Amino acid sequence: MKHRKLRAIGFNALGVIVFVAAVFPVFWMVSTAFKPDDEIFSTTPHPVPAHPTLDHFSSVLHDNVAEVSFWTYFRNSLGLALATVLVSGLLALLAATAVARFRFRFRTTFLIMLLVVQMVPLEALVIPLFLDLKKLELLNSLGGLVLVYIGFAVPFAILMLRGFVAAVPKELEEAAAIDGAGPVRVFFSVLLPLVAPGLVATSIFSFITAWNEFVFAFTFLDDQDKATLPMMMQYFFGHNGNAWGSIMAASTLLTLPVIVFFLAVQRRMVSGLTAGAVKG
Amino acid sequence: MLDTAPAVRTAPDRDDPGPARPRRRFRPGPYLLILPTVAVIAVLMFWPIVQIGIMSFQKVGTRQLRGEPAEQVGLDNFRTIVDDPFFWQTLRHTVLFAVVAVVLTMVVGTLIGLLLNKLGRRMANVVAGGVLVAWATPPVTAAIIFSWLFGSTGGLVNWTLDKLPDALVGGGWDDHNWFATPLSTYTVLTICVVWQACPFVAVSVLAGLKSVPSELYEAARVDGSSAWRSFWSITVPLLKPIFLLLIVMSIIWDFKVFTQLFIMSGLANRDAFNLSLYAYSEAFGSLNPKLGMGSAIAVVLTLLLLVVTAVYVRVMVRQGETR
Structure with missing residues (x-):
């Protein structure tokens, strides 16, 4: 029983990885679109815009x-x-x-x-x-x-x-x-x-x-x-x-x-x- | 799929009165219905293919574009191509890219399909939805997004590689230019194309897996077969037709990849050309258009794909797709 539960967790973890890998490029596109320029070229990338802006749009x-x-x-x-x-x-x-x-x-x-x-x-x-x-x-x-x-x-x-x-x-x-x-x-x-x-x-x-x-x-x-x-x-x-x-x-x-x-x-x-x- | 055949099939001619009456009345209906499509396809697809064939034996340049008749040059275009090491380089790029991209697409796509089949329904729907986002992205934007991810300034990939320990990935990633050499350009192209193509494989494989009765796997498990063995002895043989179809379609798609490479690397970067980009650049890329040469290269590309297409059509006919 414990074995089966572990397997299910493993599969779900893999599912999350696949989901993230598939969506990430599109997410990064949208996220970049909302970032001010200094965040886009910052030396430490922000996954989500800290100060979202509509300037680019x-x-x-x-x-x-x-x-x-x-x-x-x-x-x-x-x-x-x-x-x-x-x-x-x-x-x-x-x-x-x-x-x-x-x-x-x-x-x-x-x-x-x-x-x-x-x-x-x-x-x-x-x-x-x-x-x-x-x-x-x-x-x-x-x-x-x-x-x-x-x-x-x-x-x-x-x-x-x-x-x-x-x-x-x-x-x-x-x-x-x-x-x-x-x-x-x-x-x-x-x-x-x-x-x-x-x-x-x-x-x-x-x-x-x-x-x-x-x-x-x-x-x-x-x-x-x-x-x-x-x-x-x-x-x-x-x-x-x-x-x-x-x-x-x-x-x-x-x-x-x-x-x-x-x-x-x-x-x-x-x-x-x-x-x-x-x-x- | 409903089979409507029996309803319209003529009855066996048991009481055929003789040759005076035609066996079946000619009905123009279906022919009128397909006529517009046939006309469109004939004019927009088949005639142009014939034209490439004709033009590959001609010199078609600036003067011909002004309206002068084309010059017959026999096999000259093909001779020029075959003697040009650059052609062989583009052919090598085309084939190597197709092999790597198709293998990766099939392996990753199949693994995702198998995973989707193992997941619970809710999780499977979420993951499938995410995977489809990759498939839905227009090729032009996909190429631009990956150019940004692999960009030399501000690109996320370089940043990540720079942060990883040098012992693992080496140093100097800070402003590495991924589009400087054909090999690394094709690396980015491969990742981009596989990212977009494997969802289709995954979803198709999943659809196939759903059609395999689960009793087969249970029986195999009772007999002590491992998951690995079950995959090769049950899944692969049963899904062989769909795998074959997916491989053929992937080969065709990857062989003629154009838009993504055009956006990422462009017409100026001749070193990274593949066959389609080479053909395009000969025909339209300079002030001295060589449409005949471009056609000859396109003929080579089409002939290569014709072999694969033949396999595809055979599979489809065997599957009853044309019934």
């Missing part, structure tokens, strides 16, 4: 980075992410319905294509997509970038959504059809409300994809007033390398929404990524 929100205000970066990032969510959500819902509700030729081919596409090294596609968008005169435009992000977000969104569509009992749709509802009506009145939670989870994933993306935005957007938050971070970090308080305040503003969203949907994300691998 206010300087991020009010001073310009590369002559552009934080809110411009924020608006660009938010617009890109929302447009990606809307379009990729619609495309994914259509395709997920096809895959979950119908048997058709090329269905397996289509699913394999979705799997393969997720493994394509996106960084390798920067070069050709740069030239294509240049030809279409969509370079240096948020619209062109949204197109690219949709391509990245859709395959995973379909794989994630199809489980939700498949989980809606087909009998409900059949019952509605017998009552005289056409396919469009069935889709909007029966299927859509029932897959709504799945659609939300998928949307958050697409949102994060677009919100976090750096390489393509950095390469395709030239004008600073079209730049995104990750680009702002990179610029800030590269040009004011030692303004750690403000850099960490900006990082906090970029990161916390993602973490909150992420914790809300993680369960479904894991099942989307490895669904089936644990079926047993």
